Amino acid sequence: MNKTVLIVDDSATVRVAVKMALKKDYEVIDAKNGKDALDVIERFYTGGNRLNLIITDINMPIMGGLEFIKEVKNNRNARFVPILVLTTESQDNMKMEGKKAGATGWLVKPFKPDQLLEVAKKVIR
Amino acid sequence: MSDLDREMLEVFLTDAEEQLTIFENELLNMEANPDDEETIKTIFRSMHTLKGSAGFVNLSEVESFTHKLENLLSELRDKHLKNNPEIIEILFQSKDILNSMINAISSNGEPPDRFKINEVEKMIKDIIKTSSTDIELEEDESQLEQQSMAESYFRVELKFRTDVFETGTDPILLIEDLSKQCIVISTAMNIKNVPLFPKINPFENQLSWKIIVQSPNGRKTIDDVFMFAAMDNDIVVEKIEKDELEVVEESKIGELLIREGYLEESEIEEIMDRHMKIGEELVKEGKVTKKIVDTMAEKQEEIRKIQRTNTLRIDTDKLDRIIESIGEVVVVKSRIRQIMERKGWMDLEEEATLTELDRYINNLQKDVMDTRMVPIKDTLLPFRRLVRDIAKKQEKDIDLEILGESTELDKTITEKIKDPLKHMLRNSIDHGIESPQERIGLGKKPKGNIILEASHQNGEVIITISDDGKGIDREAVTKKAIERGLIEKDKVLTQEEANKMIFRPGFSTAEQVTDISGRGVGMDVVKDNINSIQGEIEIQSEPGKGSTFTIHIPLTLAIIEGILISVGSNKMIIPIQSVVKFLPLEANKIHRVNHEQTIEFQNAYIPVIDLCRQLGFKDGTKAMLIIVQSGNSNIALIIDEVIGKYQIVIKSLEENFKKVKYCAGATVLGDGSVALILDAKSLIRSYRQ
Numbered sequence: 001m002n003k004t005v006l007i008v009d010d011s012a013t014v015r016v017a018v019k020m021a022l023k024k025d026y027e028v029i030d031a032k033n034g035k036d037a038l039d040v041i042e043r044f045y046t047g048g049n050r051l052n053l054i055i056t057d058i059n060m061p062i063m064g065g066l067e068f069i070k071e072v073k074n075n076r077n078a079r080f081v082p083i084l085v086l087t088t089e090s091q092d093n094m095k096m097e098g099k100k101a102g103a104t105g106w107l108v109k110p111f112k113p114d115q116l117l118e119v120a121k122k123v124i125r
Numbered sequence: 126m127s128d129l130d131r132e133m134l135e136v137f138l139t140d141a142e143e144q145l146t147i148f149e150n151e152l153l154n155m156e157a158n159p160d161d162e163e164t165i166k167t168i169f170r171s172m173h174t175l176k177g178s179a180g181f182v183n184l185s186e187v188e189s190f191t192h193k194l195e196n197l198l199s200e201l202r203d204k205h206l207k208n209n210p211e212i213i214e215i216l217f218q219s220k221d222i223l224n225s226m227i228n229a230i231s232s233n234g235e236p237p238d239r240f241k242i243n244e245v246e247k248m249i250k251d252i253i254k255t256s257s258t259d260i261e262l263e264e265d266e267s268q269l270e271q272q273s274m275a276e277s278y279f280r281v282e283l284k285f286r287t288d289v290f291e292t293g294t295d296p297i298l299l300i301e302d303l304s305k306q307c308i309v310i311s312t313a314m315n316i317k318n319v320p321l322f323p324k325i326n327p328f329e330n331q332l333s334w335k336i337i338v339q340s341p342n343g344r345k346t347i348d349d350v351f352m353f354a355a356m357d358n359d360i361v362v363e364k365i366e367k368d369e370l371e372v373v374e375e376s377k378i379g380e381l382l383i384r385e386g387y388l389e390e391s392e393i394e395e396i397m398d399r400h401m402k403i404g405e406e407l408v409k410e411g412k413v414t415k416k417i418v419d420t421m422a423e424k425q426e427e428i429r430k431i432q433r434t435n436t437l438r439i440d441t442d443k444l445d446r447i448i449e450s451i452g453e454v455v456v457v458k459s460r461i462r463q464i465m466e467r468k469g470w471m472d473l474e475e476e477a478t479l480t481e482l483d484r485y486i487n488n489l490q491k492d493v494m495d496t497r498m499v500p501i502k503d504t505l506l507p508f509r510r511l512v513r514d515i516a517k518k519q520e521k522d523i524d525l526e527i528l529g530e531s532t533e534l535d536k537t538i539t540e541k542i543k544d545p546l547k548h549m550l551r552n553s554i555d556h557g558i559e560s561p562q563e564r565i566g567l568g569k570k571p572k573g574n575i576i577l578e579a580s581h582q583n584g585e586v587i588i589t590i591s592d593d594g595k596g597i598d599r600e601a602v603t604k605k606a607i608e609r610g611l612i613e614k615d616k617v618l619t620q621e622e623a624n625k626m627i628f629r630p631g632f633s634t635a636e637q638v639t640d641i642s643g644r645g646v647g648m649d650v651v652k653d654n655i656n657s658i659q660g661e662i663e664i665q666s667e668p669g670k671g672s673t674f675t676i677h678i679p680l681t682l683a684i685i686e687g688i689l690i691s692v693g694s695n696k697m698i699i700p701i702q703s704v705v706k707f708l709p710l711e712a713n714k715i716h717r718v719n720h721e722q723t724i725e726f727q728n729a730y731i732p733v734i735d736l737c738r739q740l741g742f743k744d745g746t747k748a749m750l751i752i753v754q755s756g757n758s759n760i761a762l763i764i765d766e767v768i769g770k771y772q773i774v775i776k777s778l779e780e781n782f783k784k785v786k787y788c789a790g791a792t793v794l795g796d797g798s799v800a801l802i803l804d805a806k807s808l809i810r811s812y813r814q
Contacts, residue, residue: 010170011144013137013178020133057177059170073291080328082293088177096356104293105353110180110188122302123353125295 002027003124004049008037008056008068009086014109018055021113022120026052033060034068038075045077052124054083055107058094069101082123130182137182138231144171144178145227148220152213159208168216169198175223187226190242194219197249212252218245277343277364278310283334283351284359290328294354300334303350307338308509317387337365341510441536444497451490452684452774456793458482459771463796490684497537498680501579501586502530504539508550508577515554522561522571523554528578534586534680538658542588542678545654549590549674550575552648557594557672567669569593585702586680591673597666599623606632624664628652656806659685659700659789663757685775687792689768689800690751693742696800697764698773698792703805705752705759707767724761726752732812733761739808740787755806775802787811 004027007018019028029044031037037056044051054072058065065085072078085098085106095106104123107116148171154164176191197215200206222242228234281303285296303309318331325331340346344362351360379393404418462479465471471479505527516523558564558573565571576591602623606612609631618626626632630649655662660678679685679702687698706726715722715733722733731752737744745765752761773792778785778801789804 011174011178012140013133013181016133016136017181057174059173061167061170080290080293082295086177088173099292099353099356102292109177123293123298125298 003052004029004044005053005055005120005124006031006037006040006044006051008032008034008054008060008065010057010060014057014086017110017113018116021116025117026120026124034063034065034071036062037068038063038071041072041075041078051078051081053120054078054081055086055120056083056103057086058091058098066097066101069098069103073102082125084119084123134182134230137178137184138227140178141175141187141223141227144175145220145223147171148175148223152216152220155208155216156213159210159213162202165198165202165208169195169202172198184226184230187223190219190222190226190246193246193249196253200253206252206255215245215248215252219249278337278339278366279307279344279347280361280363280365281334281336281338281347282359282361282363283336285330285333285354286358287329287331289330289354289358292357294358296330296332296334296354299350299354300336303336303338303347306346306350307340308506308513310337310339312336315387339510439496441497444493447493448490448497448684449774451486451493452772454486455490455772456774458486459794460796494535494680494684497535498533499536499539500531500533501539501588504543504546505530505577505579508546511547512550512554512575515551516558516573519554520560521554521558521573523558523573523575525550526574526576528576529580532579532581532586534678538586538678538680541654541658542660542676545651545676546577546588546590548651549648550577552651553590553592553594553672557592557596559595581680586678588676588678589673591671593671596668596670596672597624597627597664598668602626620666620668624666627664628662661755661806684772685802686770686772687802688751689771689794690749690764691745691766691768692740692764693737693745695740695742696768696794696798697736698771698800698802699751699753699805700789700802701770703753703755703803705754708750708752708761710748710750710763724750726759726761729759731759731761733763734808734812736762736764753803753805753809755809758809760805760809760812773800773802 005018005022007015007028007030009015009018010032015030019030022028029040031040034056041051056065056068069083069085072081072083082104083102085094085103086109087094087098087106088109098106105119107119148168151164151168151171154161155168158164172191172194176188176195179187179191197212201208201212206212222237222245225235225237229236283296283300285294289296313335315333315335319325320331338347344364347362348355354360379388379397382388383390383393404422407413408415408418458479465475509525509527512523512525553575558575559567561571564573574593576589578589580587597620599618599620603616603618606618606626607614607616611626611629611631612618627648632647632649652662655676655678658678660676663675664672665675666672686701688701688704690697690699715724716730717723718730723730724733733750735747737747747763747765749764749767750761751764751767752759771794775790776792778788778791782791785801787804787808788801790802791799792802794800
């Protein structure tokens with residue numbers, strides 16, 4: 001069975017970039033913000049599937065990354081799914097914030113496809 | 126531009142347009158409500174998103190400009206700056222610049238005015254300068270990093286939070302990653318905190334680890350592995366010196382418990398402090414006086430001093446000389462027995478004394494041999510690094526599994542098998558294991574597997590190297606053998622012949638120059654090396670599934686057991702592992718096939734060789750046949766008589782006389798005469814060629 005990655009970002013460019021980078025090894029599904037992502041997770045698990053990794057941006061409209069992570073940590077199904085937060089050079093403190101919220105690791109934007117794949121492999125069981 | 130880049134760019138343009146619309150709308154809001162926090166946040170986010178997206182499509186101009194805007198907006202958001210019409214004006218101008226940047230890409234519109242960009246950037250910079258006192262500290266770390274890049278040893282202590290799983294971190298995954306990046310010297314897992322089984326909470330981690338590794342690139346390799354986990358778990362990476370690795374031979378139970386991570390040093394100290402020394406306790410109980418205890422303590426110290434010098438390193442040459450002397454004793458003892466037998470009789474006491482002498486000599490011999498025995502571990506473990514490096518260079522993914530590393534064998538042999546094994550592993554990686562892509566195409570796991578296993582079997586050491594690569598390609602080998610002129614043009618090799626072909630001299634050539642070995646070494650050289658230590662090498666190979674090389678080597682080279690035979694008027698020793706069977710020679714069982722004498726043995730016809738003629742001796746009685754083997758090949762030798770089993774010390778003929786064909790050396794027998802030691806391998810080899 002293919003492993004599935006959920007990418008949550010308000011930028012379509014980032015979502016496409018993540019899909020492109022991972023599509024060879026993983027199934028990639030996406031959501032525009034934290035709230036959408038929670039819906040996606042709910043539907044995904046109801047359909048009998050399971051996620052293997054969540055990658056999320058921090059700064060998003062409607063529901064940002066940190067709040068989203070906290071919600072995931074309270075989600076019965078997705079509680080133990082590794083989460084990577086997307087940060088940029090300019091927001092180094094976000095790595096810490098993300099970890100505090102319950103993220104597994106981070107990835108600094110912009111990243112090369114290989115970098116993403118490498119980090120994904122590091123955290124996916 | 127590739128299709129992929131074009132596709133990404135299109136997505137980006139739609140994205141950018143969306144963000145710029147948000148930017149403009151919110152700017153209008155800002156004019157009305159300059160201090161509204163939501164508005165500032167939304168504007169910041171739109172620039173942040175645009176910056177991130179631009180980075181993915183390599184639009185560095187957009188990225189760098191939005192980065193500066195983002196800085197300005199974060200100053201506003203964090204209230205380091207008070208908003209004012211000047212700032213809003215700058216933001217409007219920035220929006221226009223971004224618009225023209227995007228338009229220039231999407232519809233080949235006018236490129237933005239460089240001068241204008243510089244002007245706005247400068248204004249942004251000036252405004253930020255008034256607010257910010259941040260000084261960027263960085264650099265100077267590179268030097269430190271350089272230092273830690275060298276290969277070195279580390280102790281890694283991992284104490285994960287109990288709720289580590291909640292953060293999506295799996296300690297096992299990290300430890301596996303560590304063992305892939307580094308060579309693990311030892312691992313100790315602390316299970317002290319694990320509750321009884323019914324009380325175990327599977328969602329909590331109660332384990333901690335102490336792992337000693339050799340890192341190829343210093344601390345950085347390890348830090349990279351724990352990059353994420355180090356932030357919120359207790360992970361200590363400590364550099365240690367190589368000699369700290371050497372396990373102290375005699376450790377107290379407490380020291381072991383600490384080293385293996387079951388206890389903390391302080392815990393032991395606490396308990397130890399509670400206890401009085403045995404001496405003090407005895408004095409207290411009135412069993413002995415303090416004076417006696419003190420005297421004994423001095424004595425103890427003296428004994429300790431002596432004990433400290435109890436282990437010493439011995440030159441293997443010295444051991445060799447002892448073994449040789451024991452060999453001589455064995456010879457002298459058999460001479461005594463012969464002399465007594467010649468006398469015609471031996472009384473019980475003489476017989477018993479000789480038997481006792483036998484027993485002591487055997488023990489002595491065994492003890493001395495034991496001192497030369499070392500575990501094969503030290504020879505095999507460094508191969509992990511070798512395999513990892515070669516695999517990496519060739520972009521192959523290979524797991525090397527080492528089994529039976531505690532198998533012991535003679536130290537001189539471990540030294541002599543190192544090179545052959547190294548070359549064989551190289552060959553397995555070079556020619557056996559396919560690239561990950563090829564493997565996937567063949568329906569195999571992308572990661573190749575090599576198993577290196579050592580074991581004892583029938584007084585021999587067996588080392589096998591198995592890979593799950595492509596095996597010996599019969600057709601390719603046939604083609605190459607024809608090219609090299611080793612076989613007739615229209616000959617078709619069977620799989621077994623192809624397997625054997627790779628050991629033929631001249632089959633592989635110096636053509637295989639690789640980055641790693643400089644020059645690939647042919648399997649013929651490997652075979653010669655192994656033969657030179659009385660060893661044998663065989664191969665089993667299944668095309669597409671992999672190959673297994675099996676090496677048989679003797680436990681030791683110093684003393685061998687052999688069968689003494691007489692041929693012509695000479696005596697010879699045949700090493701016992703070469704001997705299969707003795708048969709009386711019956712002329713009617715010998716057949717002629719293709720002008721050669723053969724005999725049926727185990728459902729096959731094997732060659733019969735007249736050893737007298739082969740070695741140029743005078744003809745003898747020729748009453749016996751002895752079947753000897755080398756590898757998978759058997760051969761029958763015509764000899765005169767089998768005298769008995771002997772333990773012999775090999776003397777080199779080359780050193781003492783000159784090299785004699787088909788002889789591995791010579792030995793001195795009980796009666797002082799010299800017997801040649803038959804080299805069954807070279808005899809069989811020459812016969813088969």
